Amino acid sequence: MTEPLRVGVVGAGPWSHLVHAPMVARHPRTTLAGVWARRMDAAMTVAAPLGAPAFTSFPEFLDACDAVTFAVPPDVQAPLAIQAARAGKALLLEKPVALDLDSAVELANTVAQAGVATQMVLTWRYNDDVRRFLREVEAVVPIGARGVFLSGAFLGGMFATPWRLEQGPLHDLGPHVLDTLDAALGTIVGIEAHGNPRRWVGLLVEHESGVTSEVSLSAYTNVEPSRAGVEVYTRDGAIVVDTSAVLTDETMVRIVDEFVETVETDRPHPLDVHHGVRLQRLLTAARADLDRPRRVLH
Secondary structure: OOOOEEEEEEOOOHHHHHHHHHHHHOOOOEEEEEEEOOOHHHHHHHHHHHOOOEEOOHHHHHHOOOEEEEOOOHHHHHHHHHHHHHOOOEEEEOOOOOOOHHHHHHHHHHHHHHOOOEEEOOHHHHOHHHHHHHHHHHOOOEEEEEEEEEOOHHHOOOOOOHHHHHHOHHHHHHHHHHHHHHHHHOOEEEEEEEEEOOOEEEEEEEEOOOOEEEEEEEOOOOOOOOEEEEEEEEOOEEEEEEOOOOOOHHHHHHHHHHHHHHHHHOOOOOOOHHHHHHHHHHHHHHHHHHHOOOOOOO
């Protein structure tokens, strides 16, 4: 029997406590090798209930791991993931892969040089409903699509973190919607953005297939329940998936299942760091539009 993959968790915030650490600790093919954070008390808060060690030394943490999963802000993730890749560790990365394109490309180049396995935690794509939706879309001829992710997450609570409040919904919510539209309608080859980068963002997306899609993003509307999902329109009607509750136990098991397979088989995962860089290019282009002065009609 193959020994469980030793996976360490980087970060000690709520997302680490609620998702990354338990999904590794409870999976039969992985063991939680430890939790790293800058403060020992924070690391212990996540690690101790799961019977895992806590680390504040990143090199010592890496020595205890075969692979690393990240639950930290993207500007923290990228440099730490570069160190982990250079140490030969497989990487389970959160989205976006970095805050800026240069850091994302540097990480991808380091991964290529090190030859380590990578996978992105784009939770929508591991959900049964989303995978069923994508299979249904494969069998039709789309004429257009809409994607939406609207919530009140930035108004308070675990997701109202400094990097999210600074960057707005584009970098946090955008990767989920863009990735799913990319999978449904074909490679995204063009993107235009408008709106307020920290309130409401609209995207016009062009796909290699010739189909156009539209996206609405906001984390400042306390609508209940939150609105999230994709609608693909055809001549005969619409194919719809609701993604407002995709983070199920089954989804988390599948994330780890596929990560272990990726590490053991050495076959690239379709949602690897290079896919993350492609999404980063779209985010960068969209943000440039949002930061550009708008033309006012008189």
